[in-house]
Amino acid sequence: MNTNSNTYTVIYSIILVVIVAAVLAFAAMFLKPTQDANVKKDTIGQILTAATFPGVEDAAILDTYKQEIESAILVDFDGNKVGELNIEECEVYGNSDLKRQITADPKALPVYIFKNGVTVVPCYGAGLWGPIWGYVGLEKDLKTIKAVRFGHKGETPGLGAKISDEPSFAEAFVGKTVGEGEVIFEVTKPANRQTENNGVDAISGATITSQALGKTLDQWFGFYQNYFAKNGITEVVDAVIDVEPVNSVEE
Amino acid sequence: MANIKETFLNPIFKGNPISVLVLGICSSLAVTVQLKGALVMGLSVIIVTGISSLICSLLRNTIPNRIRIIVQLVVVAMMVILVDQVLKAYAYSVSKTLSVYIGLIITNCIVMGRIEAFALGNKPFASLMDGLGNGLGYAMILVIVAFFRELLGSGTLFGFQVIPQAVYDFGYMNNGLMILPPMALILLGCVIWVQRSIQKDLQEK
Numbered sequence: 001m002n003t004n005s006n007t008y009t010v011i012y013s014i015i016l017v018v019i020v021a022a023v024l025a026f027a028a029m030f031l032k033p034t035q036d037a038n039v040k041k042d043t044i045g046q047i048l049t050a051a052t053f054p055g056v057e058d059a060a061i062l063d064t065y066k067q068e069i070e071s072a073i074l075v076d077f078d079g080n081k082v083g084e085l086n087i088e089e090c091e092v093y094g095n096s097d098l099k100r101q102i103t104a105d106p107k108a109l110p111v112y113i114f115k116n117g118v119t120v121v122p123c124y125g126a127g128l129w130g131p132i133w134g135y136v137g138l139e140k141d142l143k144t145i146k147a148v149r150f151g152h153k154g155e156t157p158g159l160g161a162k163i164s165d166e167p168s169f170a171e172a173f174v175g176k177t178v179g180e181g182e183v184i185f186e187v188t189k190p191a192n193r194q195t196e197n198n199g200v201d202a203i204s205g206a207t208i209t210s211q212a213l214g215k216t217l218d219q220w221f222g223f224y225q226n227y228f229a230k231n232g233i234t235e236v237v238d239a240v241i242d243v244e245p246v247n248s249v250e251e
Numbered sequence: 252m253a254n255i256k257e258t259f260l261n262p263i264f265k266g267n268p269i270s271v272l273v274l275g276i277c278s279s280l281a282v283t284v285q286l287k288g289a290l291v292m293g294l295s296v297i298i299v300t301g302i303s304s305l306i307c308s309l310l311r312n313t314i315p316n317r318i319r320i321i322v323q324l325v326v327v328a329m330m331v332i333l334v335d336q337v338l339k340a341y342a343y344s345v346s347k348t349l350s351v352y353i354g355l356i357i358t359n360c361i362v363m364g365r366i367e368a369f370a371l372g373n374k375p376f377a378s379l380m381d382g383l384g385n386g387l388g389y390a391m392i393l394v395i396v397a398f399f400r401e402l403l404g405s406g407t408l409f410g411f412q413v414i415p416q417a418v419y420d421f422g423y424m425n426n427g428l429m430i431l432p433p434m435a436l437i438l439l440g441c442v443i444w445v446q447r448s449i450q451k452d453l454q455e456k
Contacts, residue, residue, distance in 0.1 A: 009315040016322060020329045027333055031340040038343035058344070154351065158431070 293390025
């Protein structure tokens with residue numbers, strides 16, 4: 001047979017491509033459930049880190065989550081509860097779900113409340129080369145940041161990738177607060193900072209990733225602002241209210 | 252049989268794809284920060300070179316000459332995607348650290364080079380051995396470089412601390428340069444240097 005004729009070449013390539021496509025499609029379908037389970041486990045691992053349970057081993061992630069979570073709810077833009085996530089099945093909002101919420105109206109934003117008092121909220125946005133996302137653990141006042149965990153698809157290794165693999169960057173968030181009004185949160189160099197405690201320093205050499213992260217956090221904290229305002233428990237403010245009536249009586 | 256043994260063993264030292272043929276340098280710089288990643292990358296390349304050489308050798312008499320590079324590419328790409336999918340399902344954390352580099356095995360010159368130079372002109376079993384041998388030669392260099400980079404750059408091996416805290420207390424510090432790609436190139440140069448001083452026939456006059 002003449003293996004150099006046009007007909008042979010065309011038929012050969014068609015058959016080859018069909019066989020390869022079939023093999024790959026089969027493999028993708030067969031492995032999909034396991035891969036999805038891995039992605040979900042990874043997401044829960046990140047949520048746990050933000051809830052101050054870092055470094056949980058792979059096998060223990062689901063059990064730890066079930067054990068430590070108090071409730072996982074969905075809230076709308078006004079801060080009202082609109083749904084609930086199944087804890088027994090470890091239902092969480094993955095990156096694709098979060099992406100949908102950015103433009104969705106009405107929104108259904110996930111809030112993970114842990115037994116240790118930490119509330120974890122997610123964020124998702126565009127970085128320099130691909131998506132970036134993160135989980136922020138807040139204290140009971142829903143203002144002060146307790147722990148964070150960021151992730152990215154393909155930021156520059158050694159520069160933008162530091163948002164996820166540089167421990168000191170995550171540590172810088174601890175104790176910072178979510179602001180109100182014009183600037184809710186910013187990640188920029190100190191000279192450009194407009195607020196005192198509602199931001200952290202950018203990573204040098206990774207200006208665009210830092211700015212993108214700041215923008216993403218600002219946007220998502222904005223989504224949650226009404227929820228934070230309604231549900232934040234501020235012990236200090238309570239104390240002030242207690243004191244005021246006493247003063248007025250004295251007057 | 253002796254010939255096949257030679258085919259398998261030659262690329263591991265005497266005709267090593269990285270240190271003698273200088274193929275696949277790019278990925279060996281990128282994935283050798285940690286031993287674990289280097290090992291998984293090495294295994295992936297062994298599987299890809301071995302099986303795609305085998306498949307191409309089986310098909311060698313039917314492949315139309317004009318599209319042979321494309322056929323090779325399709326076979327290699329299929330193998331790489333399969334490896335990537337399996338890693339994502341069963342070794343998720345490693346697959347996350349290696350990220351794009353598994354996909355980039357497609358562009359690794361060793362794979363295409365061996366298919367074009369060997370598998371298309373030899374019997375399937377010999378081609379399989381040639382592919383496996385070249386993959387193994389590649390993996391070996393990766394592991395050597397990663398061993399020194401992880402040990403001197405992070406003080407760990409496979410993620411376990413091996414340099415004791417007492418040494419750090421004396422003022423020893425991890426070498427930050429080791430983690431960056433330039434040091435991989437320098438280490439690779441040292442490996443080639445060692446090999447050339449052992450194998451005199453490689454030295455240029």
